[in-house]
Amino acid sequence: MKDILSKIIANKRFEVDLQKQAISIEQLQEGISEALAIRSMKQALASSMSGVIAEFKRRSPSKGWIRQGALPEEVVPSYVKAGASALSILTDEKFFGGSLKDIRTARPLTEIPILRKDFIIDEYQLYQAKIVGADAVLLIAAALEPEKCNELTEKAHSLGLEVLLEIHSADELDYINKETDMIGINNRHLGTFFTDVENSFRLAGQLPQDAVLVSESGISSPETVKRLRAAGFRGFLIGETFMKTEQPGETLQYFLQAIQ
Template identity: 65%
Template sequence: MKDILMEIIESKRITLREQKKAVPAQLLENGASEERKMFSMRRALANSSTGIIAEFKRKSPSKGWINRDASPEEVTAAYQANGASALSILTDTPYFGGDLKDLRIARPEVNIPILRKDFIIDEYQLYQAKIIGADAVLLIAAALEKDECLQLAEKAHELGLEVLLEIHSEKELEYVDSAIDMVGVNNRNLGTFVTDVENSFRLASMLPKDMLLVSESGISSPETVKNLRQAGFRGFLIGENFMKTSNPGEALGSFIKQLN
């Protein structure tokens, strides 16, 4: 079976080489030094009664196009208006139909934390995240060596960005350390894209009790969120369930009403 994650990472390396030619790293570093208002995703989730991280997602490798013509400013503003605790915006183009400008466009429309969700393998992407308006970045254990992950986490903190570490299996528990702000358990295997929410329940008891936990992927029922909260989770990343509808913001609002 083809490993989709490895294919995506190889594509990302090619994209990065092209981006670095177009915009030199030094130029990004200078831009990232400018001060701006930041929002803590960890704090927002810890203080929220719902913990919903609503995701702006146009497509996926497994499902194809979900909402090709979705507007980032309209959807994210509607997400906030309907009770999202934080936002996740995919910025990968080939596999998820996203773009850096989606996050940049959304930033002025909302005053809640935004996660840049992408396959981050280089500090260059952290500078990008800071400049376009992200408050947090996703680091995927399966895509990085442990020391690479630590270095990226530390650089993210230097830039004022929080880190959501994504794990999927027991062997990735060793990636969890003091440089990590939040741990996300991905219910989707990034190699095969098979999804099973039981993965969150399975790993919850193995994670530090003081770590803020986020369950990612495959969540479509308010009852599942209630059960995950009882298992110790405070964040719930949901995208496709909302984005596949004609009005993602209203879908989120309806979901939260059922949750409460």
């Protein structure tokens, strides 16, 4: 399958192998004791009036550069001030222009939960997430076999990290189990990058109603958030809508005011 996702995963395997050569997993394990305490993203979303997960994102494979010179030390405080419930920070460099340094920079600036958004395929990346101060990680069903997804979930939990499990279709419902902290519905197909917010509504009725549900990608209207909340969603991951503007924090502030 020669699609965007397969290219990203192939590159990710190459990246992780290089990282392991530079810093061994044993060295990462030694640094875990110094890592910061974890904040619960699941609880933050469940108790929030808005549930907006504001994303720090410089580029995407489909849109190219959205905000090339964006700095987390500028954007993150503005998101927090505006009232974000949680943060999502892209750490993939080649396709999204991010890095682990972005989380390390953002962590001392806020007490709200931070999601490491990346293509997690190896437990090595979980140790990285823990060390830089992430509170949760994204696991993408389309990028993992069910058994591997379960293994990574178990390992994340052992490190005190929560997991946002991302699915895109009913074919991936089997990935959901009692260990799943949050269920994300990606409205963007990772093979074609076609986006359709209605995907969240199509799958809503097939998801556990007691789960913390998150709608991801393509959300640009407060009215859409209101509809999604009525359908049972408690988290709304939004990046480009904010990042493409001159003042992402102000844009978020106006967006949240329109939801209320």
